[in-house]
Amino acid sequence: MRWPDGRTAQVDAGDLARAQWHTVAPGIFDVRVGLRNHRVERLSAPDAWGRCVLRIDGIRMEVQVADHRMLLLERMGMSTAAAGVDRELTAPMPGKVLSVTVHAGDAVAEGDAVAVLEAMKMENLIRSPRAGVVASVSVQPGAAVEKGAVLLTYEDA
Numbered sequence: 001m002r003w004p005d006g007r008t009a010q011v012d013a014g015d016l017a018r019a020q021w022h023t024v025a026p027g028i029f030d031v032r033v034g035l036r037n038h039r040v041e042r043l044s045a046p047d048a049w050g051r052c053v054l055r056i057d058g059i060r061m062e063v064q065v066a067d068h069r070m071l072l073l074e075r076m077g078m079s080t081a082a083a084g085v086d087r088e089l090t091a092p093m094p095g096k097v098l099s100v101t102v103h104a105g106d107a108v109a110e111g112d113a114v115a116v117l118e119a120m121k122m123e124n125l126i127r128s129p130r131a132g133v134v135a136s137v138s139v140q141p142g143a144a145v146e147k148g149a150v151l152l153t154y155e156d157a
Contacts, residue, residue, distance in 0.1 A: 093124070133155040
């Protein structure tokens with residue numbers, strides 16, 4: 001879990017299982033962890049990059065749920081989120097394009113899968129960082145790309 005100040009806290013599935021969760025209403029929970037009680041409200045569901053908004057004990061927080069792979073890539077100077085959010089979608093890491101699932105003229109929603117990039121012997125699903133219409137696709141399956149290479153461009157909003 002990444003907090004707004006950049007601090008990360010590892011959440012073990014066993015810890016969550018040992019906590020006592022009581023549903024108050026859809027998306028609202030009373031959670032007992034050890035001797036402490038907390039009210040947790042989910043204000044928004046996680047997006048494609050694990051970002052969501054919670055209210056914990058009355059305090060609104062934007063947090064990101066990050067797995068070990070995401071944290072490792074960030075420590076190596078790479079990112080699982082797209083770097084060019086405005087008009088271009090760029091490669092978050094160097095690798096080989098395995099597939100492209102969109103074509104020029106296709107409408108995409110935020111979080112839609114647009115390509116698969118192989119890096120460090122792992123397949124990484126590349127998702128659209130925004131809704132829009134694809135203006136052009138700059139890569140083909142089999143192409144080697146560097147970090148920051150343009151994968152596709154969007155039509156102007």
